Amino acid sequence: MNEIASASFTALGTTAAVFVTDPHRLAAARRLLEQELAAIEQSCSRFRADSELSAINAAGGRAVRVSERFMEAIEVALRAARLTGGVVDPTIGRALRAVGYDRDFDAISAGRSRPASGAVVAGWQTVEVDKPNSSVRVARGVELDLGATAKALAADRAARRVENDLNTGVLINLGGDLAVAGNAPPGGWRVRVSDDHRDIAAADGETVSIRAGGLATSSTTVRHWRAGAGRAHHIVDPRRGTSASVVWRTASVAAGSCVDANTASTAAIIRGNEAAAWLQGLRLPSRLVHRDGRVRRVGGWPRTSG
Amino acid sequence: MLTRWLGVSALGFVGLLAGYVWQSKPGRSTGQGVGTSAPTPKAAPVPQLDTGGGEALAPPPQAPLPAAPPAAVSSGGS
Numbered sequence: 001m002n003e004i005a006s007a008s009f010t011a012l013g014t015t016a017a018v019f020v021t022d023p024h025r026l027a028a029a030r031r032l033l034e035q036e037l038a039a040i041e042q043s044c045s046r047f048r049a050d051s052e053l054s055a056i057n058a059a060g061g062r063a064v065r066v067s068e069r070f071m072e073a074i075e076v077a078l079r080a081a082r083l084t085g086g087v088v089d090p091t092i093g094r095a096l097r098a099v100g101y102d103r104d105f106d107a108i109s110a111g112r113s114r115p116a117s118g119a120v121v122a123g124w125q126t127v128e129v130d131k132p133n134s135s136v137r138v139a140r141g142v143e144l145d146l147g148a149t150a151k152a153l154a155a156d157r158a159a160r161r162v163e164n165d166l167n168t169g170v171l172i173n174l175g176g177d178l179a180v181a182g183n184a185p186p187g188g189w190r191v192r193v194s195d196d197h198r199d200i201a202a203a204d205g206e207t208v209s210i211r212a213g214g215l216a217t218s219s220t221t222v223r224h225w226r227a228g229a230g231r232a233h234h235i236v237d238p239r240r241g242t243s244a245s246v247v248w249r250t251a252s253v254a255a256g257s258c259v260d261a262n263t264a265s266t267a268a269i270i271r272g273n274e275a276a277a278w279l280q281g282l283r284l285p286s287r288l289v290h291r292d293g294r295v296r297r298v299g300g301w302p303r304t305s306g
Numbered sequence: 307m308l309t310r311w312l313g314v315s316a317l318g319f320v321g322l323l324a325g326y327v328w329q330s331k332p333g334r335s336t337g338q339g340v341g342t343s344a345p346t347p348k349a350a351p352v353p354q355l356d357t358g359g360g361e362a363l364a365p366p367p368q369a370p371l372p373a374a375p376p377a378a379v380s381s382g383g384s
Contacts (some may be wrong), residue, residue, distance in 0.1 A: 004378065012339070016332050017379075019378065019379065056319075060341065063362050083362065083363050084363075088358050118341040145335065161347070171379060171381070173379055176380060176381040176382045176383065177319045178379065178381055187373070188371065188373065189379060190373045190374075190375075190376075190377040190378065190379065191373075191377055191379045191380065191381050192369075192375065192376075192377040192380045192381070192382075193380075193381050193382065194380070194381075195380045195382055195383055197344070205382070206374060207372075207373045207374065207375045207377045208370035208371060209370065209372075209373035209378075210368075210370050210371075211367070211368055212366060212367045212368060213364075213366035213367060214366070215366075215370070215381050215383065217382050217383060218383065219382060219383025223382050234379075250382070250383060252381060252382075254365075254366045254369065254370050255361070255363060255364055255365060255366055256360075256364030256365060256366055256367065257364065260363045260364050263363060263383065280365070282362070282365070283364050283365045284363060284365055285365070285366065285369040285370055300368075300369040301363075301369070302313045302369065302370055302372045303370055303372065304372040
């Protein structure tokens with residue numbers, strides 16, 4: 001991987017990184033990534049009062065005109081809900097607040113513990129999208145959260161723009177959610193898969209190479225917090241309106257895009273005991289880490305030596 | 307007996323005739339004929355999304371392969 005150049009910075013409350021096979025394209029690739037991230041944050045952030053998503057959540061049941069960017073993001077989110085039987089649901093915003101994820105995660109982890117409650121999730125079918133009039137409406141009290149798909153969408157969009165505009169092989173990494181486009185380096189993009197994307201040398205991880213599509217990891221081990229006598233994390237099961245029960249603490253999935261990979265990895269955490277058969281049926285190569293540390297590989301995920 | 311049989315047959319014939327006349331009205335169809343029903347409006351075209359637009363979660367073009375460390379890229383919880 002000698003010819004690969006990379007740049008990283010903080011964005012969307014996590015680490016953003018771009019890797020290119022043509023080092024001369026790095027600066028331009030970084031600019032494209034920054035543009036995509038700024039646009040997705042302006043559209044879809046739950047923590048920005050001036051985002052389009054916040055405007056919809058605060059509209060009291062009225063339809064809100066949205067940008068093409070938001071329209072794409074909400075359609076991607078609704079598709080994810082449809083293809084997962086509703087377990088990845090964009091109407092979990094209120095439940096996320098109820099379990100304690102009501103501000104940027106750094107502020108939560110530094111703050112005082114309080115008991116987590118839950119909230120009824122209205123369901124993705126209640127979201128009204130009026131494409132001809134470019135508007136979106138949710139019922140009063142329903143709050144959208146696009147956390148399971150918007151970041152991955154930004155990764156896919158950025159990777160494709162870098163490839164198309166700059167003609168270089170590229171890998172985008174947004175907090176462990178990866179999108180790849182263009183020609184991969186010899187041997188593919190080597191990726192360390194583990195519980196925590198910040199620990200690239202994690203002993204309990206393993207290394208694989210990918211050449212196309214996306215790879216995403218969802219985990220309950222990083223974005224969690226004390227909640228009264230128990231513990232809460234950021235992956236909400238919309239069927240219960242609370243943090244999902246932890247059968248698999250971490251799920252890594254490879255797919256045709258980062259959106260599909262992250263949709264499947266999030267759904268795997270929520271589906272729990274049913275996840276392995278579901279992923280196998282979809283032929284999605286996946287690595288599931290049980291809460292006790294045992295690893296299960298399905299869908300063609302390779303057995304590695306380290 | 308014959309009278310009763312003729313009565314039932316006549317009633318059946320009238321019923322069949324009435325059904326035929328009803329179905330022949332414009333806009334009515336049993337769903338088996340072609341061109342007898344009113345034209346159905348075309349469904350709005352499904353937008354082709356830039357990303358992830360298929361009707362199934364798509365597997366990768368190639369499954370991940372085993373690789374030797376070190377890796378420059380990390381995928382884990384965030």
